[in-house]
Amino acid sequence: MAYSExxxxxxxxxxxxxxxTKDTPGVGxxxxxxxxxxxxxxxxxxxxxxxxxIEDAKFKTFGCGSAIASSSLATEWLKGxxxxxxxxxxxxxxxxxxxxxxxxxxxxxxxEDAIKAALSxxxxxxxxxxxxxxxx
Amino acid sequence: xxxxxxxFMDAQSTTPVDxxxxxxxxxxxxxxxxxxxxxxxxxxxxxxxxxxxxxxxIAKLIxxxxxxxxxxxxxxxxxxxxxxxxxxxxxxxKGTHIVTTVIEQRAGLDVCRxxxxxxxxxxxxxxxxxxxxxxxxxxxALTDKTILISVMFANNEIGTIQDVAAVGRLAKEKGxxxxxxxxxxxxxxxxxxxxxxxxxxxxxxHLIYGPKGVGALYVRRKAPRVxxxxxxxxxxxxxxxxxGTLPVPLVVGFGRAAELCGEAMPEERTRLAGLRDRLQDAIxxxxxxxxxxxxxxxxxxxxxxxxxxxxxxxxxxxxxNKETALSSGSxxxxxxxxxxxxxxxxxxxxxxxxxxIRFSLHRFNTAEEIDxxxxxxxxxxxxxxxxxxxxxxxxxxxxxxxxxxxxx
Numbered sequence: 001m002a003y004s005e006x007x008x009x010x011x012x013x014x015x016x017x018x019x020x021t022k023d024t025p026g027v028g029x030x031x032x033x034x035x036x037x038x039x040x041x042x043x044x045x046x047x048x049x050x051x052x053x054i055e056d057a058k059f060k061t062f063g064c065g066s067a068i069a070s071s072s073l074a075t076e077w078l079k080g081x082x083x084x085x086x087x088x089x090x091x092x093x094x095x096x097x098x099x100x101x102x103x104x105x106x107x108x109x110x111x112e113d114a115i116k117a118a119l120s121x122x123x124x125x126x127x128x129x130x131x132x133x134x135x136x
Numbered sequence: 137x138x139x140x141x142x143x144f145m146d147a148q149s150t151t152p153v154d155x156x157x158x159x160x161x162x163x164x165x166x167x168x169x170x171x172x173x174x175x176x177x178x179x180x181x182x183x184x185x186x187x188x189x190x191x192x193x194i195a196k197l198i199x200x201x202x203x204x205x206x207x208x209x210x211x212x213x214x215x216x217x218x219x220x221x222x223x224x225x226x227x228x229x230k231g232t233h234i235v236t237t238v239i240e241q242r243a244g245l246d247v248c249r250x251x252x253x254x255x256x257x258x259x260x261x262x263x264x265x266x267x268x269x270x271x272x273x274x275x276x277a278l279t280d281k282t283i284l285i286s287v288m289f290a291n292n293e294i295g296t297i298q299d300v301a302a303v304g305r306l307a308k309e310k311g312x313x314x315x316x317x318x319x320x321x322x323x324x325x326x327x328x329x330x331x332x333x334x335x336x337x338x339x340x341x342h343l344i345y346g347p348k349g350v351g352a353l354y355v356r357r358k359a360p361r362v363x364x365x366x367x368x369x370x371x372x373x374x375x376x377x378x379x380g381t382l383p384v385p386l387v388v389g390f391g392r393a394a395e396l397c398g399e400a401m402p403e404e405r406t407r408l409a410g411l412r413d414r415l416q417d418a419i420x421x422x423x424x425x426x427x428x429x430x431x432x433x434x435x436x437x438x439x440x441x442x443x444x445x446x447x448x449x450x451x452x453x454x455x456x457n458k459e460t461a462l463s464s465g466s467x468x469x470x471x472x473x474x475x476x477x478x479x480x481x482x483x484x485x486x487x488x489x490x491x492x493i494r495f496s497l498h499r500f501n502t503a504e505e506i507d508x509x510x511x512x513x514x515x516x517x518x519x520x521x522x523x524x525x526x527x528x529x530x531x532x533x534x535x536x537x538x539x540x541x542x543x544x
Contacts, residue, residue, distance in 0.1 A: 036486035
């Protein structure tokens with residue numbers, strides 16, 4: 001299968017590979033997929049508890065080139081967004097940007113799941129802290 | 137010598153045609169273009185003589201008593217179809233049960249699935265963790281309705297070589313026909329239809345440095361005489377088993393390729409096994425949690441199949457495929473997302489089945505190529521592990537199996 005130029009670029013130069021310590025204030029972690037399915041994504045956001053903006057994002061992915069590219073792209077898009085804006089990222093946006101073929105659409109779905117999981121983990125752990133910041 | 141890119145190490149998917157084979161073929165496109173079934177003029181006689189010579193060359197390579205026992209087909213897939221369907225239809229009165237293995241090539245498995253839909257019963261014998269089929273397990277699967285045992289000679293993904301002679305003895309003892317898919321073994325390791333008790337043998341030209349589009353099925357004529365229902369109706373060529381005008385240039389090429397493989401086998405086998413071992417040692421000595429798939433000794437000299445834990449196979453190939461042609465699973469299945477059913481059949485975890493890479497060498501590979509591919513493989517595995525959440529978890533001491541994964 002031939003990969004699109006963008007997938008190849010993200011594969012060769014993945015953005016934001018790495019990890020945050022899970023209990024750092026403002027960090028939300030999503031771990032989705034399953035090893036036996038051949039795809040696991042870990043996606044983390046770091047929200048500035050003062051501004052409510054996602055100031056950094058990191059990922060690690062076990063999966064094909066399209067899975068790596070989808071999660072790499074997701075981290076790029078997350079930076080600078082509010083949590084609510086981040087929740088609006090759709091898998092179809094990723095499909096269009098990376099020109100994923102039908103057989104690889106599940107990679108984009110997984111990336112959307114990873115974003116949602118990271119956001120919900122963040123909300124569970126830190127949303128009250130952020131709300132406190134907002135009310136100041 | 138300077139390396140030339142891309143390096144081809146996917147020789148179990150296909151091989152380049154040997155220039156000596158091309159030379160043998162060329163006259164049969166132009167001046168020697170006759171139809172081998174034209175019995176009444178020199179053009180036909182010349183073509184028939186060329187086809188018979190090729191039959192002889194292939195017969196010699198597989199130890200067949202009589203070149204007439206070879207039926208030319210379009211390739212391995214057709215040979216396997218003709219063997220299994222041909223026996224099933226011809227011997228249906230006698231029985232409707234077939235015994236095969238879970239690691240056969242797709243053609244073998246799919247033919248059996250079709251026959252099941254047509255009322256046949258098929259037993260799929262499992263393999264041991266090293267890829268070997270226990271002959272006693274085959275014996276246990278037999279019933280008084282069994283008309284065919286079909287076991288591949290050596291596996292296309294992991295290279296494990298079955299104890300074909302033992303299966304042959306069992307088949308003989310029970311009076312059941314024995315078919316073996318030798319597409320990956322022909323010309324690489326000794327194949328002996330007489331000594332191994334093989335009644336039907338499928339093979340193909342393009343894996344032995346011959347042209348694509350031609351294969352053969354060995355059909356035993358004596359003790360027992362095997363009869364087959366043809367797949368195609370027509371002029372009754374090839375002893376009525378395969379109608380259709382023979383592609384004479386391809387057949388000539390196949391014959392010459394077989395002859396060259398026979399001549400080169402003792403030296404080539406040793407040389408390729410040496411290169412393969414060099415590749416294996418280079419990789420396994422540098423990469424932790426990399427596992428050899430298949431039997432450590434009983435395997436094809438040109439095959440190496442390794443699972444790299446925590447790294448997905450397709451992403452590994454993506455990092456290598458600009459400069460090196462390799463395969464993840466078999467070429468037939470790589471358009472799907474399913475992990476290798478062969479690796480899965482060994483009892484490996486599905487995750488390791490997703491992580492397998494096949495290196496398959498050929499006549500023209502060099503030691504420099506081996507060293508380069510080993511070095512690049514190690515680099516890419518290392519890079520992908522640095523971005524693998526599973527590797528990170530494993531390094532933190534988390535048992536990956538203890539996590540509740542949510543499968544899609």
